[in-house]
Amino acid sequence: MTALRCISPIDGSVYATRETVDFDAARDRIRAARKAQADWAARPLQDRIDLVLAGVAAVGALNDQIVPELAHMMGRPVRYGGEFGGFEERASKMAELAQEGLAPIEVGDDAGFRRFIRRVPHGVVFVVAPWNYPYMTAINTVAPALIAGNAVILKHATQTLIVGERMADAFLSAGLPADLFQNMFLDHDTTADLIAANSFDFVNFTGSVAGGAAMEQAAAGTFTGVGTELGGKDPGYVMEDADLDAAVATLIDGAMFNSGQCCCGIERIYVHESLFDDFLAKAIELVRGYKLGNPLDPDTTIGPMANTRFAAEVRAQIDEAVADGAVAHIPAFPEDDGAAYLTPQILTNVSHDMRVMRDESFGPVVGIMPVRDDDQAVALMNDSQFGLTVSLWTRDIDRAIALGDRLDTGTVFMNRADYLDPSLCWTGCKNTGRGGGLSLIGYHNLTRPKSYHLKKAS
Structure with missing residues (x-):
């Protein structure tokens, strides 16, 4: 035994x-x-x-x-x-x-x-x-x-x-x-x-x-x-007609809740170039307001990762990305101990050459990229070994359905993320x-x- x-x-x-x-x-x-x-x-x-x-x-x-x-x-x-x-x-x-x-x-x-x-x-x-x-x-x-x-x-x-x-x-x-x-x-x-x-x-x-x-x-x-x-590397795509505040609140929560340890958590975000700067500013403000700490403290909003080994992988992905030119926008929290307690991070100037945009992170980090149109966004979202969910942000349901038909995924969300509806089949494709x-x-x-x-x- x-x-x-x-x-x-x-x-x-x-x-x-x-x-x-x-x-x-x-x-x-x-x-x-x-x-x-x-x-x-x-x-x-x-x-x-x-x-x-x-x-x-x-x-x-x-x-x-x-x-x-x-x-x-x-x-x-x-x-x-x-x-x-x-x-x-x-x-x-x-x-x-x-x-x-x-x-x-x-x-x-x-x-x-x-x-x-x-x-x-x-x-x-x-x-x-x-x-x-x-x-x-x-x-x-x-x-x-x-x-x-x-x-x-x-x-x-x-x-x-x-x-x-x-x-x-x-x-x-x-x-x-x-x-x-x-x-x-x-x-x-x-x-x-x-x-x-x-x-x-x-x-x-x-x-x-x-x-x-x-x-x-x-x-x-x-x-x-x-x-x-x-595994999963679920993307969010914010179109030019999206409700920006709702998109920021939902996608960043989808990336960071449970210290990013969610099967269908958001791990990469693509934002139409016309909204990119505003989305990024609001996202940074939101994450900087988190309280990292002991999960038994009722004031804590983000706890440690479940294991120091998991946190080490996320740190490695972040460090590699920054070394390759990514910009990290969240200064280290005082409670970050270099072990299980990890500062939630937002990265820009990222590319799919970086592991943080390819490999599953399963932690509190998200890369954000600007896109010029739907075709570029679809190509980037499909550029993954995984396919669990995607989160599309638009006011046009027909547009979301048409884009969903082009995406390699198990679930297409519109104006929501990181939720499992038991009336719908929970499924995936590719390495998911x-x-x-x-x-x-x-x-x-x-x-x-x-x-x-x-x-x-x-």
């Missing part, structure tokens, strides 16, 4: 330690989950919905405890109140969509034949969740997977070590059958070995590109479905991965089609 340790970004102390489960013990627990799944799938859909929503409510009852835990584990300021609003919204929407998403497809019923397609659960779904929004990213799959009749094994990131434990215990306390939804502490090698041994019927992974590749490699030859949401969560399509990915071709007796 291996000890997993969560190192708090607040002060570098060990916040939590858990022992991993070895391969044989994990296989025993997965067998128990598979046994529980058969009875669970036979239950009426409404019973499954009710119990999942009861589990969600049980997590909500822990929110006063969860908020400071998140601050300790990954640095998000307590002033923002945790994730329960989005957690509940996503689960509730998936409950609302379940009847339609899981309904049989009726093909025909005549004198000779009845034909239809059912959606049936995969069986045991393995959810590997990330640390940056640890409750919301997990519930994206956990809720619809359970509602669809699957069992769920959850492996959470070491940085948010106790989140999976909290969720599984809460759902069990709400009446979910034993063994159906389990949190498991696993190291990377055991995880890969379990997937390679065909232990799961579907794997959903949110994390790095390298992590997603490892999941697909482990599943090779098993025919296990793998859904992934990986493949698959689709939430919405009706989320149910399609968490089930398999089963066709019935029934000839009636004459």
Whole structure:
């Protein structure tokens, strides 16, 4: 067994330690989950919905405890109140969509034949969740997977070590059958070995590109479905007719909230040259007003990055860009300690030759470039290995749709950013991965089609 340790970004102390489960013990627990799944799938859909929503409510009852835990584990300021609003919204929407998403497809019923397609659960779904929004990213799959009749094994990131434990215990306390939804502490090698041994019927992974590749490699030859949401370098484009104040407020918040550690955070901004100077001035003023500090302090507006290793990568990207001619507009904050506490930064005079405009930063830095027209903006936005979301700022919805049709992305936002609408499919392209969560399509990915071709007796 291996000890997993969560190192708090607040002060570098060990916040939590858990022992991993070895391969044989994990296989025993997965067998128990598979046994529980058969009875669970036979239950009426409404019973499954009710119990999942009861589990969600049980997590909500822990929110006063969860908020400071998140601050300790990954640095998000307590002033923002945790994730329960989005957690509940996503689960509730998936409950609302379940009847339609899981309904049989009726093909025909005549004198000779009845034909239809059912959606049936995969069986045991393995959810590997990330640390940056640890409750919301997990519930994206956990809720619809359970509602669809699957069992769920959850492996959470070491940085948010106790989140999976909290969720599984809460759902069990709400009446979910034993063994159906389990949190498991696993190291990377055991995880890969379990997937390679065909232990799961579907794997959903949110994390790095390298992590997603490892999941697909482990599943090779098993025919296990793998859904992934990986890196991002999401752009914003501010057109000449945009509401400038709203664009600044939303895009800069999208770049800096959660210390820039958002799956669909804004990492590069393109502004029409006629608005560039005004946009930049307002953005600088906004960021200079942030308060960097201990996330347990209610006055803190931006906390430390979750790990000194993550902050070091952002610093490296900034330093390389400045060495190559970029201009950094935010003087170092007094609280910047050269480690996890990092000054939020705005860069101009940047180009796509710089890593800060190509590689995922996943931190509080954004490069801003002027553009002359839509064609240049589209070319720059598409010049990326990633494709999760884009944020378009204009008063013309038809223009936004036409531009969206030209962009390599999973979601097109207009006049908003960094938000996950559970009615829409959450998906990406290129190195962001493949698959689709939430919405009706989320149910399609968490089930398999089963066709019935029934000839009636004459």
